[in-house]
Amino acid sequence: MTAPERYRLTLRINGQQHDMEVEAWVTLLDLLRERLDLTGTKKGCDHGQCGACTVLVDGKRINSCMTLALMQNGREITTIEGLAEGNALHPMQQAFIDNDAFQCGYCTPGQICSAVGLINEGQARTVAEVRELMSGNVCRCGAYPGIRKAVCAVAGIADPDNAVRPVVTATVPA
Ligand code: FES
Numbered sequence: 727m728t729a730p731e732r733y734r735l736t737l738r739i740n741g742q743q744h745d746m747e748v749e750a751w752v753t754l755l756d757l758l759r760e761r762l763d764l765t766g767t768k769k770g771c772d773h774g775q776c777g778a779c780t781v782l783v784d785g786k787r788i789n790s791c792m793t794l795a796l797m798q799n800g801r802e803i804t805t806i807e808g809l810a811e812g813n814a815l816h817p818m819q820q821a822f823i824d825n826d827a828f829q830c831g832y833c834t835p836g837q838i839c840s841a842v843g844l845i846n847e848g849q850a851r852t853v854a855e856v857r858e859l860m861s862g863n864v865c866r867c868g869a870y871p872g873i874r875k876a877v878c879a880v881a882g883i884a885d886p887d888n889a890v891r892p893v894v895t896a897t898v899p900a
């Protein structure tokens with residue numbers, strides 16, 4: 727049996743150049759986890775449904791399970807491992823700690839990368855927009871209130887608590 731064909735691939739990952747040869751079917755997620763030991767990026771559904779695999783490609787968030795590594799040839803990839811500057815956490819990482827924004831932590835690398843990408847996009851101006859634009863990242867532990875607070879804190883969006891627990895009248899039985 728002949729060996730499967732491999733193709734040359736160059737990626738800059740967390741500031742470091744990687745020159746590799748990969749098969750055509752290798753996803754970016756599997757390349758990161760299985761070949762480069764960057765296991766901070768998580769595999770949840772492997773079908774573009776949960777956001778656990780979110781990384782940044784040229785600063786934009788992407789589900790790494792849904793793209794072939796070869797499709798990103800020449801691009802700059804940032805994973806959760808590349809966000810801190812030495813011992814100094816990225817402000818979004820610190821905000822997740824400060825706001826109790828995780829429980830088991832499995833979704834957290836994807837949540838943080840997605841949040842950094844969200845801020846790069848510059849689209850979110852309200853708590854409701856943060857909720858909508860982060861909706862591709864699922865948290866099975868239900869840490870959403872803390873996640874929203876952390877993202878809003880870094881984005882400079884005021885009063886996240888008020889939106890997290892809105893007062894809805896006439897819903898409590900007498
Ligand atoms: S593992 Fe990629 S979206 Fe769930």
Ligand code: FES
Binds near residue numbers: 827828829832833
């Ligand atoms: S913290 Fe457990 S899945 Fe989000």
